[in-house]
Amino acid sequence: MPPILVIGSVAYDTVKTPFGEASEALGGSATYFSVSASFFARVSLVAAVGRDFKEQDWRFLEGRNIDLCGLERADGRTFRWAGEYGYDLNDARTLDTQLNVLADFRPKLMDAHRAMEFVFLGNLDPKIQREVLGQVRKPRLVACDTMNYWINGHFNALLETLKLVDILIINDAEARQLTRESNLIRAARKIHGWGPTTLVVKRGEYGALMFQRNGQGRISVFGTPAYPLEDIFDPTGAGDTFAGGFMGYLAGIGKADWSSLRQAVVFGSVMASFNVEKFSLDRLRTLTFTEIELRYKEFKEMTRFDDVVEWQPSWRV
């Protein structure tokens, strides 16, 4: 089972939703990704935290069998994010961002990490994403996230990074903003032209779509609805948890063919559906693999339908 290398942020989040609030809770894109992926494969986390990073959080990540050799303790404070959600849980309002130690984060990979084959470039400056990827000797599968900030202000750097990426995992607003196409098939075609052969579009409560370029300019599509939940407490990190389940499963089976990618989208959706059930990473702390398998089967039950075999309409036009 090839291990996964992930770079991204480790943070303390202060989050308010209509259902409660969490203060200085463990968060960050690389944290959600790593914990989610750790259910499927070994993960090496490359990120920076400050002197204030709590011992209990370090131990929690170690307890998930996550390799923390690349988690650098820098002088200063850990990255802080504060946000708020209204009843429309699809939209986060950022109240405060303090980069702190992330401001000077320039990862130098150690030799063991340079040998890795599965790489996830979490949402960071695209220039840094490219620098890190350049240190990996023979990447086999590279997935990448980004956000409106980099799309707006660092578009050309982002295009340079995308040339080296196999799978871009973003939400639908980002896909539209990045390509200036409102139609997702056209957006996919544009992104395919920039490098990534696969585009995964996360749509929150509406599920996920995946577009893969194949021969003769054709595009294969896979789609799944989201798992309907009666209570969604905190959507923070859902996208990173999705990416963790997605990449974790692929690394876990060591494959990335179209059939495996489809399963990976479902595992990503499964992991995200658990994550939003409690604040911060709390649901993932108690989650078991048996629960994951069960929900995967529920996705199957929710989406399958029979072929039409025994019926013909009485008349045809």
Add this chain to the structure above:
Amino acid sequence: MPPILVIGSVAYDTVKTPFGEASEALGGSATYFSVSASFFARVSLVAAVGRDFKEQDWRFLEGRNIDLCGLERADGRTFRWAGEYGYDLNDARTLDTQLNVLADFRPKLMDAHRAMEFVFLGNLDPKIQREVLGQVRKPRLVACDTMNYWINGHFNALLETLKLVDILIINDAEARQLTRESNLIRAARKIHGWGPTTLVVKRGEYGALMFQRNGQGRISVFGTPAYPLEDIFDPTGAGDTFAGGFMGYLAGIGKADWSSLRQAVVFGSVMASFNVEKFSLDRLRTLTFTEIELRYKEFKEMTRFDDVVEWQPSWRV
């Protein structure tokens, strides 16, 4: 194959989208429904048109094998609707509505129609929906649509109608408005309590969800993404076309068990996906059953994923 009885509107629509416009084109909820359902089953259309209803439109509906004995030619003009779409094709802006002959529409069913078993109550005054249903002797499957106007202004009348309905087919904004619940599972539970055992939620470009009440307060869920289209010219009538494919298929096979309902949601989605490809009903005019079958298979290909059989993660928590 039991025939379907549908009541609703027949209209002339004037529609503007970013891709063009159509003036005085054939439209109306019952029209879209009937033409869509006619690919699967015999449909009896009960509605009113004015003296200005065009001979060619009458012949088109007859040519689809639709029974027009209940299509009343009243003194006055046919119902008119004018609307406009921006680049977000999910949202129609109504520019003008002229009820005309619909204002005094009080259908009296003829004997043949009173014997029907599959009934679709198109978007009309819930009091009229109930009056019509009261004339049907032994309805076997009753589906119903409604809209914000009736939800706001005729809520109690709508609840009376819903007591007699098996399947409510509405969009997600309507489901939320009707139940005052933002969460769709809670909304489904409320609607199930009012009468309909099945709720179908149309979500436009995001597909459809279906919720069925079963024993012990549990809810079965089926979901499908929408068929991704590169060019969407006119979303007018997509919801009614969906309902037509949905009910048409059920009447066509004469069943409404959970497996058939799931297939019906897919056929509804297939029909809606064709309808938006051209203005008015134009795409349905040339559509063949072979094309419908092919797209049904594409939906299967787009949504299926394999079980996880050959793999166990190397360690479990």
